[in-house]
Amino acid sequence: MEKLDLIRRIRRFYKLPEDHPEFLWTQTNTYKRRLEQVKSGWIIAGVLMLASGSTSAVIVISAFSGFMSLAFLERE
Numbered sequence: 563m564e565k566l567d568l569i570r571r572i573r574r575f576y577k578l579p580e581d582h583p584e585f586l587w588t589q590t591n592t593y594k595r596r597l598e599q600v601k602s603g604w605i606i607a608g609v610l611m612l613a614s615g616s617t618s619a620v621i622v623i624s625a626f627s628g629f630m631s632l633a634f635l636e637r638e
Contacts (some may be wrong), residue, residue, distance in 0.1 A: 587637045600631045 569588070573580065585628055606625040611620045 570571060584637075593635065593637070596635055600634055603631070 569585075570580075582602065586614070604627060607623050611623050614620065
């Protein structure tokens with residue numbers, strides 16, 4: 563038996579359908595590639611936050627990075 567990831571176990575516990583388009587999108591190679599790019603973007607944003615030394619810059623960079631992450635991971 564294959565080990566189920568956390569999302570699949572939660573969906574199975576609450577008896578949610580496995581064939582929902584939003585859930586299937588997270589299983590595609592495109593989504594996984596985009597997720598890796600978002601992770602790299604957050605690392606770069608973190609380095610910028612550390613380099614800035616300003617609390618207001620940290621807030622602006624994190625808000626912008628969060629918005630861009632959600633926009634980039636959205637399916638077409």
